[in-house]
Amino acid sequence: MTIDSNCVFCKIIKGDIPTSKVYEDDHVLAFLDISQVTKGHTLVIPKDHHTNVFDLPEEASKHIFSVVPKLATAIKQTYEAEG
Template sequence: MDSCIFCKIIAGEIPSSKVYEDDKVLAFLDISQTTPGHTLVVPKEHVRNVLEMSEKTALELSSRLPKLARAVKSATNAKGLNILNNNEEVAGQSVFHAHIHLIPRYDSNDELSITFTEHEPDFDALAKLAQKIANEVTA
């Protein structure tokens, strides 16, 4: 059997607090509970992350997100919700089975901090980078 902890949860070898399951996707509470109701949504197919995911698996996974996000927000009475996905260790991925975090937010002063820096944009540099990325998309 695969040593992946999420594969073991999917197989029922490790207990979890399931909130949703169908033939393609499993959602369960994260044991870390960054905030109460922190839920992980995983494809049942073992795939490392979005970078290695097929379009079919991505569609199966993402199509469940709105329903699950609404359920988590409603059940927890959260004021909002972050949907977060980390790809590779440098980006914070610690379990190498694709998963989406649904993190309820109750107060803008909670301990979770996600920040974006603001600075004057270099539109020429942005245009060049956008073109480089667009070329990769069509490659």
């Protein structure tokens, strides 16, 4: 796993910054945003560091986007989120 010590998301993945974890597997971490715009606002990030979405390998993108619909459904039900 690639980690950047200056990256806030890498610090979250390492556990240096506490989060309200919603989902985690070997490749992805999902957690509630600390500055939620709406109820249930969740961030889904790869556990491997990438500078931006354009650097994300295709397999990582596929995995993230396979997880998102399941999370969205659970968050909508749990938080009565509008979408």
